[in-house]
Amino acid sequence: LCYNVVIMSSNSPQLLKGFRDFGPDKMSARLVMLEKIRKSFERFGFAPMETPVLEYEKTLTGKYGAEEKLMYRFSDQGGRAVAMRYDLTVPLARFYTTNKETLPKPFKRYAIGPVWRAENTQKGRFREFYQCDVDVVGSSSAIADAESIAAIYAALKDLGLQSVTIRINNRKIIQGILEVIGVDGKKTVSVLRFLDKIDKQGEGKVKKLLEQDGMSSGQVKDLFDYLQLSASESKGLQDNFSRLMLENKNLAEGIGELSDVLDALYGMGVTTYTVDLKLARGLDYYTGTVCEMVLSELPNFGSIAGGGRYNNLIGTVSGGKEKIPAVGMSIGIDRLIVALEDLDLIKYDSTQDVLVFNLDEDKLGTYLGIVTGLRRGGVNADLYYKTDSIDKQFKYADSKKINLAVIIGEDEIKKGIVTIKNLATRKQWSVKSNKLLEEIKKSL
Amino acid sequence: LCYNVVIMSSNSPQLLKGFRDFGPDKMSARLVMLEKIRKSFERFGFAPMETPVLEYEKTLTGKYGAEEKLMYRFSDQGGRAVAMRYDLTVPLARFYTTNKETLPKPFKRYAIGPVWRAENTQKGRFREFYQCDVDVVGSSSAIADAESIAAIYAALKDLGLQSVTIRINNRKIIQGILEVIGVDGKKTVSVLRFLDKIDKQGEGKVKKLLEQDGMSSGQVKDLFDYLQLSASESKGLQDNFSRLMLENKNLAEGIGELSDVLDALYGMGVTTYTVDLKLARGLDYYTGTVCEMVLSELPNFGSIAGGGRYNNLIGTVSGGKEKIPAVGMSIGIDRLIVALEDLDLIKYDSTQDVLVFNLDEDKLGTYLGIVTGLRRGGVNADLYYKTDSIDKQFKYADSKKINLAVIIGEDEIKKGIVTIKNLATRKQWSVKSNKLLEEIKKSL
Numbered sequence: 001l002c003y004n005v006v007i008m009s010s011n012s013p014q015l016l017k018g019f020r021d022f023g024p025d026k027m028s029a030r031l032v033m034l035e036k037i038r039k040s041f042e043r044f045g046f047a048p049m050e051t052p053v054l055e056y057e058k059t060l061t062g063k064y065g066a067e068e069k070l071m072y073r074f075s076d077q078g079g080r081a082v083a084m085r086y087d088l089t090v091p092l093a094r095f096y097t098t099n100k101e102t103l104p105k106p107f108k109r110y111a112i113g114p115v116w117r118a119e120n121t122q123k124g125r126f127r128e129f130y131q132c133d134v135d136v137v138g139s140s141s142a143i144a145d146a147e148s149i150a151a152i153y154a155a156l157k158d159l160g161l162q163s164v165t166i167r168i169n170n171r172k173i174i175q176g177i178l179e180v181i182g183v184d185g186k187k188t189v190s191v192l193r194f195l196d197k198i199d200k201q202g203e204g205k206v207k208k209l210l211e212q213d214g215m216s217s218g219q220v221k222d223l224f225d226y227l228q229l230s231a232s233e234s235k236g237l238q239d240n241f242s243r244l245m246l247e248n249k250n251l252a253e254g255i256g257e258l259s260d261v262l263d264a265l266y267g268m269g270v271t272t273y274t275v276d277l278k279l280a281r282g283l284d285y286y287t288g289t290v291c292e293m294v295l296s297e298l299p300n301f302g303s304i305a306g307g308g309r310y311n312n313l314i315g316t317v318s319g320g321k322e323k324i325p326a327v328g329m330s331i332g333i334d335r336l337i338v339a340l341e342d343l344d345l346i347k348y349d350s351t352q353d354v355l356v357f358n359l360d361e362d363k364l365g366t367y368l369g370i371v372t373g374l375r376r377g378g379v380n381a382d383l384y385y386k387t388d389s390i391d392k393q394f395k396y397a398d399s400k401k402i403n404l405a406v407i408i409g410e411d412e413i414k415k416g417i418v419t420i421k422n423l424a425t426r427k428q429w430s431v432k433s434n435k436l437l438e439e440i441k442k443s444l
Numbered sequence: 445l446c447y448n449v450v451i452m453s454s455n456s457p458q459l460l461k462g463f464r465d466f467g468p469d470k471m472s473a474r475l476v477m478l479e480k481i482r483k484s485f486e487r488f489g490f491a492p493m494e495t496p497v498l499e500y501e502k503t504l505t506g507k508y509g510a511e512e513k514l515m516y517r518f519s520d521q522g523g524r525a526v527a528m529r530y531d532l533t534v535p536l537a538r539f540y541t542t543n544k545e546t547l548p549k550p551f552k553r554y555a556i557g558p559v560w561r562a563e564n565t566q567k568g569r570f571r572e573f574y575q576c577d578v579d580v581v582g583s584s585s586a587i588a589d590a591e592s593i594a595a596i597y598a599a600l601k602d603l604g605l606q607s608v609t610i611r612i613n614n615r616k617i618i619q620g621i622l623e624v625i626g627v628d629g630k631k632t633v634s635v636l637r638f639l640d641k642i643d644k645q646g647e648g649k650v651k652k653l654l655e656q657d658g659m660s661s662g663q664v665k666d667l668f669d670y671l672q673l674s675a676s677e678s679k680g681l682q683d684n685f686s687r688l689m690l691e692n693k694n695l696a697e698g699i700g701e702l703s704d705v706l707d708a709l710y711g712m713g714v715t716t717y718t719v720d721l722k723l724a725r726g727l728d729y730y731t732g733t734v735c736e737m738v739l740s741e742l743p744n745f746g747s748i749a750g751g752g753r754y755n756n757l758i759g760t761v762s763g764g765k766e767k768i769p770a771v772g773m774s775i776g777i778d779r780l781i782v783a784l785e786d787l788d789l790i791k792y793d794s795t796q797d798v799l800v801f802n803l804d805e806d807k808l809g810t811y812l813g814i815v816t817g818l819r820r821g822g823v824n825a826d827l828y829y830k831t832d833s834i835d836k837q838f839k840y841a842d843s844k845k846i847n848l849a850v851i852i853g854e855d856e857i858k859k860g861i862v863t864i865k866n867l868a869t870r871k872q873w874s875v876k877s878n879k880l881l882e883e884i885k886k887s888l
Contacts, residue, residue, distance in 0.1 A: 267812030302646030
C-alpha cells in the first residue's frame with residue numbers, strides 16, 4: 001500500500017525540519033559555554049580560525065565514507081559544484097594545504113562553528129549543529145595527541161562537568177591483532193566499523209556481524225580475547241603485549257604510541273583515562289590514536305567528545321604525495337548541552353540587568369538620561385518605551401528576566417532620588433540620583 | 445568574439461571565489477571586535493539570538509527586490525526548496541511570527557552571523573560576509589529607532605572610531621514631497637532606488653535617470669529643491685516644512701517621526717547626526733526612518749552601517765493581515781574591518797602568551813608540569829614538542845607571535861629557577877620555579 005500524504009501548507013512560515021532557532025535564553029547560555037570552551041582551547045596554545053561554509057564539492061567528497069550522502073550539495077550561480085561544510089577537519093586540511101608555507105609548524109588551531117548533515121531527524125538528530133574542534137597539524141608527537149585530549153578535557157571541566165572519563169585506544173593495535181590472528185588486512189576498515197557499533201548494538205550482535213563478514217568464530221573469539229586485555233597505564237599495557245609486540249610491527253607501534261600518549265596525559269595532570277582496546281570510532285580516516293569522552297554520571301548518554309590521529313587525510317586532500325601527520329578532538333556542543341541540562345549544570349541567564357520604568361511621558365528626557373548613564377557605565381539597561389500601567393512594565397521586565405527596576409515618579413524627582421526594586425526579592429529602596437550607577441553595580 | 449577559457453584544474457584544493465579563510469591573526473582580531481559589538485548591543489537592552497543558515501526558499505523570496513537573484517538556493521535531500529540566509533532580518537521575521545506569543549513585547553534582539561549572496565566578486569565584494577544586527581519588533585515608538593541607531597553608534601565608538609556621522613531621514617518625507625509635486629505614487633519605489641544611487645553616480649546622473657523614468661524636468665528640479673531643505677534639529681526641520689505639513693499627510697507624518705527620533709537620539713546623548721532628506725537606502729522594505737553611518741575620516745568609503753524602519757515586512761512574511769512594526773540597524777563587519785585597517789585601529793594580536801622551550805628530552809616531565817601549571821593559572825601557554833635547536837624554537841615562538849619564552853636547562857634545574865625571556869625586548873631574567881606563574885602574569 002502506498003499513500004500520497006498531502007500536508008496543507010499553512011500561510012505561516014516554518015522552520016526547516018532538523019533545524020533550530022536559538023532565542024535569547026538559549027542563545028545567552030550557548031554564548032557563555034562557547035566562550036568558556038574558546039578560552040580553554042586558547043590556554044592550551046590553540047589559535048582561532050574560521051573557514052567558509054561553502055567549499056568545492058570535490059574538496060569534501062571521498063573523505064567521510066558512506067555517511068557522505070548526508071552532505072548538502074548543489075550547483076551555484078556560476079555552475080560550480082559546491083557543498084556545505086560537513087565537518088571542520090576537511091576544510092582545515094584544505095586551508096593547511098594552501099597556506100602551509102606561512103603557518104607555524106606544528107600548526108595548532110581551534111575552530112567553533114556549525115556543520116550541516118541531512119540526518120534522519122527521527123533519531124533526534126539535528127541537521128545543523130556546532131562542532132568545537134582542536135587540531136594539531138604537522139606533528140607526529142604523542143604530546144600533540146595528549147594536548148588535544150587535555151584541551152577538550154579542560155573545557156569540559158570548565159563547563160562544570162565533574163566526572164569525564166576518557167576512553168582511549170590506537171587503531172594500529174586492532175590492526176596488529178587482526179594480523180596476528182590471520183585476518184586479511186583489507187578487512188580492517190569493515191572490522192573497525194563493526195567494532196564502533198558495540199556501544200549501540202552490544203558485543204554479541206557485533207560478533208555475529210563479524211562472522212557474517214567472513215571471520216571464523218575462532219578468529220572472532222581470539223580478537224575479543226585480545227581486545228579484553230587492558231591496563232590503566234603504559235607499563236601494564238606493554239607487559240600484556242610484550243610477546244606479540246616482538247612479532248607484529250603494527251602492534252608494537254600502536255602500543256608504543258598509546259603508551260607515549262598516556263605518559264604525556266599523565267604529565268599534564270590528566271589521569272581519568274581508561275584504555276579500551278575495543279574503541280574504534282566511526283570515521284574512516286583515523287590512523288592511530290582514537291579517543292572519546294563519556295560522562296560517568298550519564299553512562300548511557302554516549303560520547304560527548306571524540307577524535308583521533310589522521311596522518312593521511314591532509315595528504316589526500318592536497319592531492320600531493322607528502323604525508324602530513326595530524327591529530328584532533330571535537331566537542332559536539334549540542335549533545336553536550338542536553339547532558340548539561342540533564343545534570344542541571346546549565347544556567348539560562350538573561351543578558352539584561354535593569355529596566356527603567358516609564359511612568360510619565362513628560363519625563364522622557366529624564367528617563368533617557370538615566371538609561372544612557374547606566375549604559376555608559378557598563379550596565380545592560382533597558383527603558384520601557386511608552387508610559388503604561390506599572391503592571392505591564394513589571395510583566396515586560398519579567399519576560400526579559402530583568403532583575404532590577406529603576407522607578408522615578410513625581411516624588412522621586414522632587415527629592416532628587418531614584419527608587420530601585422529587586423524584582424526577585426521584591427525589596428525596594430531609594431538612593432540619590434547621582435549614586436544610581438554605583439548602587440546598581442553593587443546590586444547586580 | 446567569444447572565448448571558451450579552460451582553466452587547468454590543479455590537484456590542490458581551492459577556496460571558492462568570493463569566500464575567505466580567517467587564519468589565527470585575522471580571526472583573533474575579528475573575535476575581539478565581535479565581542480565588543482556584542483557587549484555594546486547588550487548594554488542597550490538587545491538580547492542575542494540565532495536562526496539557521498538554511499530556510500525554506502519561499503520564506504526568503506519576494507523580500508529583497510531585484511537583488512534576490514543573488515540568493516543561494518537548492519533542493520535538499522527531501523526535495524524541499526531551500527535557500528541560504530540572505531540577511532538576518534527576514535529570518536527574524538519568520539522567528540517572530542512563529543514565537544510571538546512567548547516573546548517580550550517589544551522584542552529587542554541582536555544577531556551576529558554570516559549571510560550569503562552570489563555577488564560579483566570583481567567589485568571587491570564577498571559572497572560570505574558577516575552582519576551584526578539590532579532590531580526592535582513590535583513597537584512603533586521613535587525611541588526604538590533611536591535606540592537601534594544609538595546601539596550601533598556605541599559599538600562603533602567602542603571599536604575606536606572617533607568621527608562617525610549619522611545620516612538620517614524618513615522615507616515618508618520623500619513620498620510626501622513626490623505627492624506635493626504631483627508625481628504618481630506608484631513611482632515612489634523607483635524614485636527611492638534612483639535616489640539611493642546619488643553617492644555612487646552623482647546628482648546630475650540621478651536627475652537624468654529620474655527624467656528618463658518619466659518625471660518632468662520641473663518636477664525633478666522641485667524634488668531636489670525640497671530635498672535640499674535640511675536642518676540640524678527637529679525644530680528647524682518643522683519650520684522648513686510647516687506649510688507643506690498642513691497640506692500633505694505623509695510629509696507631516698515623516699517630519700513628525702523624524703523629529704521624534706532626533707529628540708530621542710539627543711536624549712541618549714547622540715548628537716553627531718545630519719538630516720539628509722535625499723537619503724533613501726537600497727532595500728525596498730523600509731517604510732519610515734532610514735539611516736546610515738559614515739566615517740568623517742574616510743569620506744569616500746561609503747557607509748559602514750545602515751538600517752531603518754520596516755513596518756510591513758513581518759506582516760508580509762507571516763502571510764497574515766496583522767501589521768507588526770519593526771526597526772533595525774546593521775553593521776557590515778567586513779567593510780568595517782577594511783575601514784579600521786585604513787585608520788590603523790585594528791590590532792592583529794596573538795591569543796598566545798608563553799612558549800615553554802624543550803631543551804632536553806629527559807626533562808619532558810618537568811616541561812609538561814610547567815606548561816600545565818601555567819595553563820591552570822589561566823595563561824595561554826604552549827610547549828615546543830620536541831627537543832630541537834633553540835633557533836627553531838625561537839622561530840616557532842615568532843611565527844605564533846608569542847612574547848615570552850620560558851627556558852629551563854640543566855643549570856636552571858640545579859638552582860630551582862626558571863629563565864624568562866621577553867622575545868620583543870630581548871630582556872632575560874630568572875625567578876624561583878614556584879614564582880613563575882606570578883611573574884608571567886605580571887609580565888603579560
